[in-house]
Amino acid sequence: MSLLVKRSMLETMQDVIDMLPPSVVKEAIATTMSSKKESFAKIEAIFRKVCSKKYPNKTLSFFLNGWKATHLKMLPIYGLSCRLNTLGFECKNPAQKLDYLEASAFNSSTSHEDLGLGFDAISHGRLYDEFAYAMLKNDEWKLSCYDTKEANAFSEWVYRSMLLNTIPYALCINMVSEFYNHAEYAYSYQTFKYSMEKFYNLQGNALEDAIRYIDVHNQYETEIHHFLAVLNSIQKYEDASGEKITKELITEVINTYIDLILIAFESISKKFGKD
Ligand SMILES: [Fe+2]
Numbered sequence: 725m726s727l728l729v730k731r732s733m734l735e736t737m738q739d740v741i742d743m744l745p746p747s748v749v750k751e752a753i754a755t756t757m758s759s760k761k762e763s764f765a766k767i768e769a770i771f772r773k774v775c776s777k778k779y780p781n782k783t784l785s786f787f788l789n790g791w792k793a794t795h796l797k798m799l800p801i802y803g804l805s806c807r808l809n810t811l812g813f814e815c816k817n818p819a820q821k822l823d824y825l826e827a828s829a830f831n832s833s834t835s836h837e838d839l840g841l842g843f844d845a846i847s848h849g850r851l852y853d854e855f856a857y858a859m860l861k862n863d864e865w866k867l868s869c870y871d872t873k874e875a876n877a878f879s880e881w882v883y884r885s886m887l888l889n890t891i892p893y894a895l896c897i898n899m900v901s902e903f904y905n906h907a908e909y910a911y912s913y914q915t916f917k918y919s920m921e922k923f924y925n926l927q928g929n930a931l932e933d934a935i936r937y938i939d940v941h942n943q944y945e946t947e948i949h950h951f952l953a954v955l956n957s958i959q960k961y962e963d964a965s966g967e968k969i970t971k972e973l974i975t976e977v978i979n980t981y982i983d984l985i986l987i988a989f990e991s992i993s994k995k996f997g998k999d
């Protein structure tokens with residue numbers, strides 16, 4: 725068995741694009757994501773590199789710390805919903821008020837699974853801890869000595885943008901994040917399944933438990949549902965505010981998101997030696 729991943733991230737993304745009805749969002753995502761093909765190839769190569777041999781625990785700790793920083797964005801999602809709630813509370817027009825509050829409700833529904841709502845209150849944060857523990861047998865990866873500056877910068881950009889940038893910009897970040905994550909989890913599931921079986925002797929139920937963090941996103945197509953929920957949130961926000969999310973804005977957010985996450989991955993990858 726060698727580390728071969730059958731489907732590229734872009735191929736997984738294309739399935740989602742194909743199921744969307746014609747719209748500005750579909751057009752912007754299709755064009756801009758395919759223009760980032762080389763970035764996705766680099767990210768895929770990093771996942772394969774991290775999972776292709778057994779590295780010292782300290783090296784893998786840099787990946788586990790940094791990868792977590794690029795995910796688990798419950799706090800910024802909550803912040804954006806609070807902003808939409810405030811617009812709804814302050815709105816005098818009943819129809820507009822309802823649209824703002826529904827925009828908030830759709831947006832906040834993108835954190836339900838991450839919280840463990842409907843899943844016995846087992847959060848994705850806890851599943852991530854279990855995923856890391858299955859390989860390292862300790863929690864050392866959480867220490868700040870394993871931080872990667874660029875991964876923290878990505879996390880900070882997401883948080884600050886979703887709380888401080890315009891609401892359309894913040895909604896676009898959530899949308900792009902869910903869309904991107906769907907493809908990244910589909911890809912990384914294959915690479916981590918390989919490494920957990922081969923280097924950490926995890927099989928059967930033990931393997932299922934260990935890789936559950938990634939698998940829950942694949943098995944239930946969680947991120948596709950979240951992506952569609954953000955599209956509903958955008959629709960409600962547009963109805964309430966009269967603003968339109970433009971193709972230019974979506975393109976700008978995709979480019980920034982992918983460029984920053986690639987910088988984060990490349991910095992983490994340096995800890996794993998030369999390619
Ligand atoms: Fe999640």
Ligand SMILES: [Fe+2]
Nearest residue numbers: 834902947950
């Ligand atoms: Fe999500």
